Each structure stands twice: as structure tokens, then as C-alpha cells.
Amino acid sequence: MTEPTARLALATCAELPDLDPDDVPLRDALRERGVPTDVVVWDDPTVDWSAYPHVLIRSTWDYTDRPAQFADWTRRVEQYSTLLNPADVVAWNIDKTYLRDLEQRGLPIVPTIWLDPERNLNARAIHTRFPAFGDFVIKPTVSAGSRDTGRYDAGETPSRSLAITHAKNLLAVGRRVMLQRYLTNVDAEGETALVYVDGEFSHAVRKEPLLEGPYRAGEQEGVLFREEVMSPRDPSPEERAVGDAVVAALAEVFPDRAPLLYTRVDLIPDDEHKPVILEVELAEPSFFFAHSSGSVERFADAVAARV
Ligand SMILES: Nc1ncnc2c1ncn2[C@@H]1O[C@H](COP(=O)(O)OP(=O)(O)O)[C@@H](O)[C@H]1O
Ligand SMILES: [Mg+2]
Incomplete structure (x- = not known):
């Protein structure tokens, strides 16, 4: 039983009982602002969430195999406490089908073909949806840390076979699948987060490309996230414009919730080098504080103002 000592809980997963190292300075910055924190494992059944007036989700990354349990947990916490960000926002954000909502609002997303498990697609039906040439990506709509994500080569028969197996295995366990062309400009230009x-731009970082090859069963067993290589980044005006437009769209989707305490927008360059949305993180994003001076203080100020 975790005895509550603070009024703000930072939610993590059992594998990271002391948070992700990137978040450690956040505890110090909050303490300096008179906001001591407890680090609490989200699915620890002994935790009394009503002891915490506020809960901030941080490194809860092991939920992707049980998203319904995680969504239930956020709703339960909200019965006793204020969740930052709120449960309805988190529920919307857990499954990348939210990208369709953003697309409908005119935002540029990575072109995606969606495969629904209910349709019982056979190997041939999956195969006909692959691009005719070039590399492509298969990933589940619920994921984090590049888990269950693979890159394939449409020009290679063995690679296409592996892609079919990957997609079929995800669909067989009821997971929705995304099929995207691999946007090769990410190799030279990287990804921008x-x-x-509070709806105001804070900082940006560059993430190196992560996908080299096919998903291999077992390879990621017990691995919480793929190692990421980050560096500071000054976003281009085009990237800023897309990020700002996402924040504006979220204020329309969640008018009672805006501005959200935090929003992370991940962009990659398309074939014309225009930034397109890879994902938007409103649940448990890393903030990469170490790569931007002043960012942890800014975030801690915003949290302190809300608790
Ligand atoms: N269509 C794509 N083109 C290029 N790289 C991609 C594509 N989709 C995914 N990736 C790579 O895989 C990583 C993980 O994919 P992402 O959609 O961000 O899922 P996750 O939620 O697991 O972070 C990205 O950071 C990027 O490097
Ligand atoms: Mg990502």
C-alpha cells in the first residue's frame, strides 16, 4: 500500500517505478513550486486515488495491450480526483483513429489505410491494399514506443509475406491496423515533436527515424519502448503552423477542456517535404525536457497553477 504523502500523483507503470529519467527533474521543479509529488503505479490495486486531488499521467506505457483497462482506470480516477489531461481526452487519444477526426477538420495526416478486425480480411484482401512499390509501415492503432510496428518493402516477396502475417496477427486478436507508405524523407529530416x-508552444525536439525493418515476434518481448535518439529542434514555420492548427482543432473537439495542460504533436515530412501529422499525444507523452532549457520550469509552472 502506497501511503499518500503528496497532493499530486504522477502516474507511471510498474516497470518504471521512479518515472522515466526525463521526468525526474519535473519532480524537483514541482517541489520548488510547493507541489510535492508521489509517483504511483497506475494499475497498483492498493492505491487510494481519492487521496490525491490531482493526478498527472506520465510514463504509463504498459497499457497498450489493455487499453480498455487503462481507459477504465482514467474514468475511475476522475470520480475522486482531477486528471490532467481529462479522461475523455485520453480516451479519444488512445486509439490513433482520432487522426480521422483531425483529417476531417482539414489537417494534414500521414496517408493511412485502416484495416478493421470486424471485416475478417483474408491474406489476399490485405495484400491488395499494399502499395505497388516502395516501403510501407504496418502498426496497430493502439500503440506507444513503436511497439508492434514494422516496416516492409513492397518490392520483395518475402517482405510482403511478413507484412501479411504481421497484419493478420494483429487483426486476429481484435486490433485495428494502420497501413501507411513509409515516408522516406524522415530518414534525412527526422521527426519533429x-x-x-496550456495551448502555448513550449519547445520542439527532433527524433531520429526509428523503423529499419519488419516486426519480429518476440524481439520486443518485455521491451517498453524502442530506443529514441533526440536532439533540440527549431521547428520550421510550416511545422509550427500545423502544430498550432492541431491545438486549435482540439479546442473545437473539447471546447470545455481547452486549453489542455499538454499537447504533443509529432510531424514527419511527406514526399513534398510538407509536415504531416504522425500522431498527437494527449495521454502519456515524453516531453524531452533535457533537450530544451526552460521547458521543465514552464511545464511545472503550468501544473502548479492547476493544482
Ligand atoms: N508512415 C511512416 N513513415 C515513416 N516512419 C514511420 C511511419 N510510421 C511510423 N514511423 C516510424 O515509427 C515510429 C513509431 O510510429 P508512431 O506512429 O509514432 O507510433 P507510436 O505511437 O508507437 O510512437 C515513428 O517515430 C517513426 O520513426
Ligand atoms: Mg510516436
Whole structure:
């Protein structure tokens, strides 16, 4: 039983009982602002969430195999406490089908073909949806840390076979699948993560490309996330414009919730080098504080103002 000592709980997973190292300075910055924190494992049944007036989700990354349990947990916490960000926002954000909502609002997303498990697609039906040439990506709509994600080569028969197996295995366990062309400009230009705090741009980082090859069963067993290589980044005006437009769209989707305490917008360059949305993180994003001076203080100020 975790005895509550603070009024703000930072939710993590059992594998990271002391948070992700990137979040450690956050505890110090909050303490300096008179906000001591407890680090609490989200699915620890002994935790009394009513002891915490506020709960901030941090490194809860082991939920992707049981998203319904995680969504239930957020709703349960909200019965006793204020969750930052709120449960309805988290529920919307857990499954990348939210990208369709953003697309409908005119935002540029990575072109995606969606495969629903209910349709019982056979190997041939999956295969006909692959691009005719070039590399492509298969990933589940519920994921984090590049888990269960693979890159394939449409020009290679063995690679296509592996892709079919990967997609079929995900669909067989009821998971929705995304099929995207691999946007090769990410190799030279990297991915850009823009972090907004209270709806205001805070900082950005560059993430190196992560996908080299097919998903291999077992390879990621027990691995919480793929190692990421980050560096500071000054976003281009085009990237800032897309990030700002996402924040504006979220204020329309969640008018009672805006501005959200935090929003992370991940962009990659398309074939014309235009930034397109890879994902938007409103649940448990890393903020990469170590790569931007002042960012942890800014975030801690925003949290302190809300608790
Ligand atoms: N269509 C794509 N083109 C290029 N790289 C991709 C594509 N989709 C995914 N990736 C790579 O895989 C990583 C993980 O994919 P992402 O959609 O961000 O899922 P996750 O929620 O697991 O982070 C990305 O950071 C990127 O490097
Ligand atoms: Mg990602």
C-alpha cells in the first residue's frame, strides 16, 4: 500500500517505478513550486486515488495491450480526483483513429489505410491494399514506443509475406491496423515533436527515424519502448503552423477542456517535404525536457497553477 504523502500523483507503470529519467527533474521543479509529488503505479490495486486531488499521467506505457483497462482506470480516477489531461481526452487519444477526426477538420495526416478486425480480411484482401512499390509501415492503432510496428518493402516477396502475417496477427486478436507508405524523407529530416503547454508552444525536439525493418515476434518481448535518439529542434514555420492548427482543432473537439495542460504533436515530412501529422499525444507523452532549457520550469509552472 502506497501511503499518500503528496497532493499530486504522477502516474507511471510498474516497470518504471521512479518515472522515466526525463521526468525526474519535473519532480524537483514541482517541489520548488510547493507541489510535492508521489509517483504511483497506475494499475497498483492498493492505491487510494481519492487521496490525491490531482493526478498527472506520465510514463504509463504498459497499457497498450489493455487499453480498455487503462481507459477504465482514467474514468475511475476522475470520480475522486482531477486528471490532467481529462479522461475523455485520453480516451479519444488512445486509439490513433482520432487522426480521422483531425483529417476531417482539414489537417494534414500521414496517408493511412485502416484495416478493421470486424471485416475478417483474408491474406489476399490485405495484400491488395499494399502499395505497388516502395516501403510501407504496418502498426496497430493502439500503440506507444513503436511497439508492434514494422516496416516492409513492397518490392520483395518475402517482405510482403511478413507484412501479411504481421497484419493478420494483429487483426486476429481484435486490433485495428494502420497501413501507411513509409515516408522516406524522415530518414534525412527526422521527426519533429512540438510540445504545447496550456495551448502555448513550449519547445520542439527532433527524433531520429526509428523503423529499419519488419516486426519480429518476440524481439520486443518485455521491451517498453524502442530506443529514441533526440536532439533540440527549431521547428520550421510550416511545422509550427500545423502544430498550432492541431491545438486549435482540439479546442473545437473539447471546447470545455481547452486549453489542455499538454499537447504533443509529432510531424514527419511527406514526399513534398510538407509536415504531416504522425500522431498527437494527449495521454502519456515524453516531453524531452533535457533537450530544451526552460521547458521543465514552464511545464511545472503550468501544473502548479492547476493544482
Ligand atoms: N508512415 C511512416 N513513415 C515513416 N516512419 C514511420 C511511419 N510510421 C511510423 N514511423 C516510424 O515509427 C515510429 C513509431 O510510429 P508512431 O506512429 O509514432 O507510433 P507510436 O505511437 O508507437 O510512437 C515513428 O517515430 C517513426 O520513426
Ligand atoms: Mg510516436
